[in-house]
Amino acid sequence: MAATIKDVARIAGVAVSTVSYALNNSPKISEETRRKVVRAAESLNYRPSNAARNLKKQKSETIGLFLYSLGGPFYSQLIEGIQEVVASYNYNLIVCSTFGGENSSAHRFLREKFVDGAIIMGTPISDSLILQVAGKDFPIVVLDRELNSDYVRSVLIDDEQGAYDAVTHLIKLGRRKIEFLSGPLFTIDNINRYEGYKRAMDEHNLPYSPEIVMQGNCTETSGYQAMKLMLAGSQMPDAVFAANDEMAIGAIRALNEANLSVPEQVAVVGFDNIHQSSYVRPSLTTVGHSRYELGAIATQCLFNSSPKDNSIVLPTELVIRQSCGGMGAS
Amino acid sequence: MAATIKDVARIAGVAVSTVSYALNNSPKISEETRRKVVRAAESLNYRPSNAARNLKKQKSETIGLFLYSLGGPFYSQLIEGIQEVVASYNYNLIVCSTFGGENSSAHRFLREKFVDGAIIMGTPISDSLILQVAGKDFPIVVLDRELNSDYVRSVLIDDEQGAYDAVTHLIKLGRRKIEFLSGPLFTIDNINRYEGYKRAMDEHNLPYSPEIVMQGNCTETSGYQAMKLMLAGSQMPDAVFAANDEMAIGAIRALNEANLSVPEQVAVVGFDNIHQSSYVRPSLTTVGHSRYELGAIATQCLFNSSPKDNSIVLPTELVIRQSCGGMGAS
């Protein structure tokens, strides 16, 4: 069996409490005793039990980030922002996928007290579960919805305004037949981006289909396919507003293959300003927002659960490149 | 304070042991009692303490994946493979970044017993730490090095052979002046890919610089920059073998900007077969391997610590596309 604190105490010839103090750098312990303890611990290859400490201290000093998919360029910066702040509080971060539904690790960790707080984004975890487990000693920050609870806070991107800005930009450049390339209909970001699209169209009295005609699932491939489908139809838009960059890039690929020039014949604008969007040809005009900041702010919210604003909305910024024509450079 | 098992017992009017059995679906408990207990637990919004259970059971039923950066297209599939297998054993997976060095969560989790086993890849965690913490009840699988221990197993990609195949392919297509676009010099994958490059060159009596002249850090940007630098020099290669796809894609971008046609003037081959490599123009010839399988096999190793082979090497496969000319289609 692995060595415990008792073994260390025995070898060092001191009491367990002394070992605990020594190993936790308590100032109470003399240098000499500390050295003795450290030596004993090393000789036994002692590793403290996290479980025992967590149980005693009634906290894990760990916060959990729950996502559906851990891959994708999007999350990498988000995680950096979170990690930075979590570390500054001397806490640990674990990332966990909610893939697997009710039986996923994420669900278990959320229900049992594995972490001291949670940040949740883009997962099928139900509102009711979140509301149920959130509490005074278990704050939750959600990045993809708004929830009414004293213990759940929301940090959101201003999707509606960002979309509005993007579509207005297209309209100002003279585009009239602008199509929305939608992501999954049930996600709040997609809905809000659609709303922004509609507001811009309405304000300029431009018509658009009452139903969504181009739909993907946020991957490059799905954007490509949706665009292909559109091209096979009779109506040709003069601009496409994609709900995210991956799909926009897929759409551009489909347009290129059909020998339609972007932006001359069809302008394309995306959303998210992922790294890749400045590299594709033509480089992608898109709606930018700081994922690093999103993560950092979300984490701050977790630690400072001041109950003032239940929900924070971060601004977006139109990033003008080549895919819409007009003034943009690379 | 949050409700404990005692509170549930009190409300349900039974003993704590009965609550424990009931909630863990022990067959010993009558349906009626179970219902009573479940109702009580729900009314208290009872959430069991993971820490207490872990302490008692002397395990966390959780395995940890330790990576440096959690982003990047590469890891997403790896994680899927791991997750699948972990879930099949009814275990949990947490992913944790080693960013932050000695004080990172990863180091802490590894030293203290937060998880029951670990998979480690692409991180600056030292060999000695790994060897120290690995043990009979703490198996470790490393994906980026070979370590000599009964409790540490390696699962590796056959980088050397893959690189050899790629470079041989270039040579067969008539390329002679083939440059290696290196990643960080100290990573074992990069070293082995370099070895494969040299073996192929040597076998065909082709000369190459004794030192690495093109070096990046595995990002697209660094590949772009290294290629730019090369182009500024006097010598022009007729082919580039990049240590990974991101850098290869960056190199292609630099070549395009310099109006050098790929593959006609310069052939480019990458390594990893990331998703993107089939989309860039020209599509990238590369060395493929299954990251999903890498993850799945690594995880199997963790659970079945049969001490036969300490190290497993997975094969690679040359994926021929357009960036080298020759026969490849998209």
Place this chain on the structure above:
DNA sequence: TTGAAAGCGCTAACAG
């Protein structure tokens, strides 16, 4: 089928 009780490894209050 249920209850009583020991104890997992650690921290921290208290006593010395």
Place this chain on the structure above:
DNA sequence: CTGTTAGCGCTTTCAA
């Protein structure tokens, strides 16, 4: 400065 000890919340053996 160091030791004794209670107890964190749970599982599980043993007894009823």
